[in-house]
Amino acid sequence: MSVSLPTTMRAVVVTAPDCFAVRDDVPVPRPGPGQALLRVMSTTICATDQKIVAGQFPGTRFPHIPGHEFAGEVVALGPGVDEVAVGDRVGVEVHVGCGRCARCREGLYQLCENYGRPEKGHAHIGFTVPGGLAEYVAVPVQALHRLPPTLSWDEGAFTDNIGIALYALERGRVQAGESVVVIGPGAFGALAVQVARALGAAPVVLLGTRPERLARLDYLGADAVIAARGEAALERVRAALGGRGADVVVEFAGTSDAARQAILLARRGGRVVLAGATGPGRELSGVDLSVIVRGHLDLCGSLANPRGISGRGLQLLARRSVDVRPLITHHFPLGAFAEAWATFVERRDGAIRVMLHPHGAPAEPPVAASARSGEETGR
Numbered sequence: 001m002s003v004s005l006p007t008t009m010r011a012v013v014v015t016a017p018d019c020f021a022v023r024d025d026v027p028v029p030r031p032g033p034g035q036a037l038l039r040v041m042s043t044t045i046c047a048t049d050q051k052i053v054a055g056q057f058p059g060t061r062f063p064h065i066p067g068h069e070f071a072g073e074v075v076a077l078g079p080g081v082d083e084v085a086v087g088d089r090v091g092v093e094v095h096v097g098c099g100r101c102a103r104c105r106e107g108l109y110q111l112c113e114n115y116g117r118p119e120k121g122h123a124h125i126g127f128t129v130p131g132g133l134a135e136y137v138a139v140p141v142q143a144l145h146r147l148p149p150t151l152s153w154d155e156g157a158f159t160d161n162i163g164i165a166l167y168a169l170e171r172g173r174v175q176a177g178e179s180v181v182v183i184g185p186g187a188f189g190a191l192a193v194q195v196a197r198a199l200g201a202a203p204v205v206l207l208g209t210r211p212e213r214l215a216r217l218d219y220l221g222a223d224a225v226i227a228a229r230g231e232a233a234l235e236r237v238r239a240a241l242g243g244r245g246a247d248v249v250v251e252f253a254g255t256s257d258a259a260r261q262a263i264l265l266a267r268r269g270g271r272v273v274l275a276g277a278t279g280p281g282r283e284l285s286g287v288d289l290s291v292i293v294r295g296h297l298d299l300c301g302s303l304a305n306p307r308g309i310s311g312r313g314l315q316l317l318a319r320r321s322v323d324v325r326p327l328i329t330h331h332f333p334l335g336a337f338a339e340a341w342a343t344f345v346e347r348r349d350g351a352i353r354v355m356l357h358p359h360g361a362p363a364e365p366p367v368a369a370s371a372r373s374g375e376e377t378g379r
């Protein structure tokens, strides 16, 4: 069963590092066994897309269709698929492990030992296989989460992101009433603040360096929002915590400075989660090892999200304990991708998340429209 589909579609195609175009002659994919075809409604772009488009992501081969933060409607099913149905509204969790290796059997799809081997069943959607900056995309059903009916397509595009933020807090084993410091006021830091609050953490402190960015994040409900660098940052955060270190520090900035601050801001016996996107060549220096060892810190890295966590994260979005709408600063049709890209890369007009609409500005489903009772703004 499927709706009638065109044979070609519009998609962003990257052919070489930093060389991309919107093309209208890309074949519409046919869903293979275990896959569903999605009509993509909303796709955002993030800093990782910059690495992908620049040719700096090791697993990506050109030509490539990027896009890994998206939501859409199921329009066709591959052989053997009954987990979703045509017409379902779904968000996508982008790490699909092979399901066979030791790490996948622990649920750690993001650590799959068959990474980049589609013949083994691995797919990193928008990274090693085509993504959502296209009118249609075929994805394994393991990646799909049905969207709660109150969520818009744009909110659904945060399916993967909310899983990443929730996982970082769970790596820190946050308990109700514990203090949490989040470092890095990007989209993930913003999500982490709200997830921490949703889990009952208090107080929650957000630390960044740019006052103009932090000023936009008042709505998060952090108990303190601090723009500072170096020693002053440490002093001000400790003051906000009543002169103590934090029970849990979550770093989402991806810099050496932020990682160092995270370690120095934890209380003795506290937990430190380094979750910011990083890459080869960034080193951690300037930390006295006794801070970690004699401080008895639990220090862990957190990479992306394991199998299925986004489904739980979507419940936080559905009840608006985590509200992603203020993070969406711009909207463009897919045909204006070049302008959307420049807006994001140059952070024009305070851009945080730039939303692409492959099928034009989507009409929201009736439930979402009534639930939002006129608070939606025009695009």
Ligand SMILES: [Zn+2]
Pocket: 045, 046, 047, 048, 049, 068, 069
């Ligand atoms: Zn991303």
Ligand SMILES: [Zn+2]
Pocket: 097, 098, 099, 100, 101, 102, 103, 104, 105, 111, 112, 113, 114
């Ligand atoms: Zn695997």
